[in-house]
Amino acid sequence: MPKTSQTLLEYEIIEPGREATACVIWLHGLGASGHDFIPVVPHLPLADDLSVRFIFPHAPSIPVSCNSGYVMPAWYDILALTEVREINQSHLEDSRMAVSLLIEQQIEQGIPCEKILLIGFSQGGAVVYHTGLQYPQKLAGLIALSTYMPNPQLLDDTARTTNQNITIHIAQGTADDMVKEPVAYLAYEWLQQHEYKVDWTTYPMGHEVCMPEIRQIGTWITELLKD
Numbered sequence: 001m002p003k004t005s006q007t008l009l010e011y012e013i014i015e016p017g018r019e020a021t022a023c024v025i026w027l028h029g030l031g032a033s034g035h036d037f038i039p040v041v042p043h044l045p046l047a048d049d050l051s052v053r054f055i056f057p058h059a060p061s062i063p064v065s066c067n068s069g070y071v072m073p074a075w076y077d078i079l080a081l082t083e084v085r086e087i088n089q090s091h092l093e094d095s096r097m098a099v100s101l102l103i104e105q106q107i108e109q110g111i112p113c114e115k116i117l118l119i120g121f122s123q124g125g126a127v128v129y130h131t132g133l134q135y136p137q138k139l140a141g142l143i144a145l146s147t148y149m150p151n152p153q154l155l156d157d158t159a160r161t162t163n164q165n166i167t168i169h170i171a172q173g174t175a176d177d178m179v180k181e182p183v184a185y186l187a188y189e190w191l192q193q194h195e196y197k198v199d200w201t202t203y204p205m206g207h208e209v210c211m212p213e214i215r216q217i218g219t220w221i222t223e224l225l226k227d
Contacts, residue, residue: 008105009098010034012056014041020053022115022140022225023106025099027057027124029146031072034058037121040209044218050225053111055102059095059124075127083183084148085126092150096131103135113137117224119217121145122179122207129187132166134159141167141224143217146179146207149187168198169220171213178207 012034028036034056041054059073066078066085076091099118107113117140120128125147132142134156168191172184181202191198203213 007098008101009057009059011058011102012038014038014054014056016051016053018051020111021051022117023053023055023111024117024119024221024225025055025057025102025106027075027099027118027120027127028059028073029122029124030064030074030078033073040214040217043211043214044221045215046218047222047226049227050222052221052225053106055106057099057102062091075123078123083180084186085150087126087150089151089154092127092130095127096134099127099131100135103139107137113139115140115225117141117143117221119143119145120147121209122147126150130155133163136162139163139166141169141220143169143171143220144187145171145209145213145217146173146176146184147187148179148183149190152187152190164195165197167224168196169201170198171201171203171216173205173207173210174202175205176207 026037028034038056059075061071062074063069063071064074064077066081075095077088078085080086103116106116118128118132125144128142128144129149132139170188172181174181188198188200203210
């Protein structure tokens with residue numbers, strides 16, 4: 001995998017109608033791209049007084065072992081399709097560093113860190129967990145969609161205290177056959193056990209997003225980024 005920690009990820013961007021005062025960084029799933037969630041934005045019921053920039057990064061294309069080495073966009077290699085995926089941990093760490101660079105870029109452009117929200121779907125959600133829980137400055141929050149927490153035992157206990165009090169929203173499909181509900185729920189249980197502010201919402205859907213969920217995401221974004 002390319003050393004993403006040394007170069008800024010390519011990304012798609014949606015700017016608000018006026019100067020941005022907040023930012024959402026939204027990570028796609030395995031085999032998708034930064035274009036994946038752009039069509040969702042017009043359907044988010046965002047508050048009129050929000051001025052949110054949306055960043056949709058593209059994962060690098062790498063061979064993915066569980067797909068017979070087929071090259072596709074991926075935040076890390078999946079070595080085995082166990083319920084909680086067996087993954088290449090160094091790739092996950094590279095992706096954490098790459099997303100952290102994006103956060104730092106937004107801070108340099110004048111967005112306060114506490115106004116930066118991370119959202120991730122599936123594999124992108126795993127990266128959001130791994131990045132957001134260890135980021136050294138306080139973020140606005142995390143939204144984890146149809147995902148799992150990879151190797152929570154490897155999270156830096158000292159680092160994650162910075163974001164101990166942020167809000168984390170988890171949304172999961174009850175008919176998801178890719179990331180099954182009990183696996184996603186393990187992350188919720190771990191976060192509860194470690195005294196995070198976390199909630200759990202399910203939808204009657206598979207490995208996807210649905211319109212009620214999209215509307216809920218818009219509400220969450222408003223709540224987390226409003227003054």
